[in-house]
Amino acid sequence: DGLIQQCGETMKETINAKTVCGYYNSAGTYGLDSVKKKCLEWLLNNLMTHQSVELFKELSINLMKDLISSSNLFVMQVEMDVYTALKKWMFLQLVPSWNGSLKQLLTEADAWFARHKTALVWGRHRLQVEYDLPPLPNLLLLQYIISDLMSARIIARDSLIPSRFLSSVYEQQWFAMLRAEQDNDIGPQEINKEELEGNSMRCGRKLAKDGDYCWRWTGFNFGFDLLVTYTNRCIIFKRNTLNQPCSGSVSLQPRRNIAFRLRLASFDSSGKMICSRTTGYQILTLGKDQEQVVMDLDSRLLIFPLYISCNFLFTSLERK
Template sequence: MGSLSSRLVGRGVAQEPVRDCDCRKRKRSLDCQCDSDADEEQETLLNTPRRKKLKSTSKYIYQTLFLNGENSDIKICALGQEWNLHKIYLCQQSGYFSSMFSGSWKESSMNIIELEIPDHNIDTEALQVAFGSLYRDDVLIKPSQVVTILAAACMLQLDGLIQQCGETMKETIGVKTICHYYSAAGTYGLDSVKKNIACRSWCTTFIVDHTCFLLQIEKKSNLGLMKQLISSPDLFVMQVEMDVYTALKKWMFLQLVPSWNGPKKQLLTEADAWYSKRRKDLGDDITFLESEQGAPFAFVFRHLRLQYIINDLASAKIIERDAIVPSEWLTCIYKQQWFAMLRAEQDNDMGPQEINKEDFERNSMRCGRKLVKDGDYCWRWTGFNFGFDLLVTYTNRYIIFKRNTLSQPCGSSVSLQPRRNIAFRLRLVSFDNSGKVICSRTTGFQVLTLEKDQEHMVLNLDSRVLIFPLYICCNFLYTSAERRVENEGQSDNASN
């Protein structure tokens, strides 16, 4: 056998002998290429920014100066605790300490300050948060601590922390916090929070669990809150106005008998029994709100819309039986309603011609309905509504009003006028488990003209994602305001 080279030559494959210089050249070429790639990679690394997570200045200041107390020049003592702080931070952000350390106050030259805490709402945790806020940009406030922190912030005059407490309260209003927040907002001068609660939040919270709501309202200190609730046109009434009277009656009982702690289902029964005993003690000549016990609550009951309670026979009998409301109030209401019905039937009062918002909000009937799940519903709200039998239908995510006169049996006498007007506002709302509104819709204020048995679609919810249970609340005004000036002129002409 010949050599490998001779075999390759014999097969016609020519091969030149490998030279050592060629290998060295190729190696140098490869080395140069590698060096070039390495230089490019190094250049890229040098010019690519790198992020290293460093502790922020705020966190560093909070940890080092506040928590560790380094370089402290003032010690604050309160409620058995001590804080090593810094005058410059106290004076720049706290009006309380700025005044203390300026002028001729003795504390201006002291290194240890004993703080007196006159407010029982302030505790050590609240002071820890308040002092800590001087050293950081943001503060996390738990809803369970917001009132105590607000108290501390107000005492120390920390404007930024006060504002943050107010925003936290607005965002976390619920059944369990609403009364506590309302009282605190009044105590510490947060008018915006108080207005927010009074005008919006508790008007809807009331319907979720009104017994829980009633149990929270402190005696006398929140009479104003209940008065605003009862008089508000935005109050969600989930049946009819009579339910507002019933709730108010239970609330007054809870204020006068604070020791009561029975089951919620027995509250009305025991309240009625208690009022019955008071009625026997007072006799027939005086109602409960005219008595010494009931007098402080009279101005709250004044804001009941009694005209829509006495329109139902069963409700009117309960009002008379309870003898809580003074008879003079009822006499005035009976007269007012009688004339309103006469105008509707004999003076051809077609109802409101246009929206007078002030009159509507003050005099409209408030009623509501809870829809547990999606489906088809049709109902009417009970009571004599001035010859206007209104059927409300919820079907296929439409809400429809129908003026019922002939096609269906009517619950009471109805007007046969060709056209009737009705002023209304309809609202829908859904809540989460904490009672916070998560979905809402309204028609706004409207005047609707309906002919006999005519129906009208007032709200289309087909494109909306609805969450059940769904609460529907309506305000209605069936008759126009009494034309006092015109009537007085007619009377004068008749006399002449």
């Protein structure tokens, strides 16, 4: 037992893209729960931030299921990018002999699925039935994919997700929009961690070097045009209403709430987290064109590239 524990400590210090899946499996075999937890944390932090063909190939179905469905997945960009990663992985499970580069992977996956519509149904069935993979809608937050026109068109074209699942999501989002427009839903009123973890939008951004940045994530957010700014070692949220151009509609309600969690992290060359900060889950109330500093950073802890991951909930959840 002592030798196994000693090996476990060594494993935790040497987790990287080449070892993580092997360590995870060995930890399960030998009951090394702390190693298994460390491997899972590494994968949640690196699956989206440092993608690789080799890692996608090694990820088991159950492990991928746990990663994709987790609110702690360090997402880069938006939920559509989680879907894209899942599509790449699914292609490699169905065509394990493929040996191209990461840059070629999405194009090859799209082309293969387009050529094999029958195989797509079979492949989806094989992964879901033989390997106990839940339906893709149970892994993804589809409401944050269909909120963007281009993304909605892509998932309709791909047919990876049956239309009957999408119909219920469109209905859900339609009622959410009506509540925001006609029932004066100003957003979440209280913190419910379980609800936030299961329903919040996942998005992220990489800041390659120190400087001034301002951005918004794509998608319809019920009239809440959220601008995110990084400047002078601060992260600022602004509810843009009238001050700056917006491609979509904006809410003119005097006050709007958002529930959010903001996480920052830096990683070394092996993917190990070397510094991190989090706000925890909070509710922020903003008036029209009001902005608020949500994180003030100590320059001694800033190591670039800096990865930002956020969870957001813009509307209150409908009570059944």
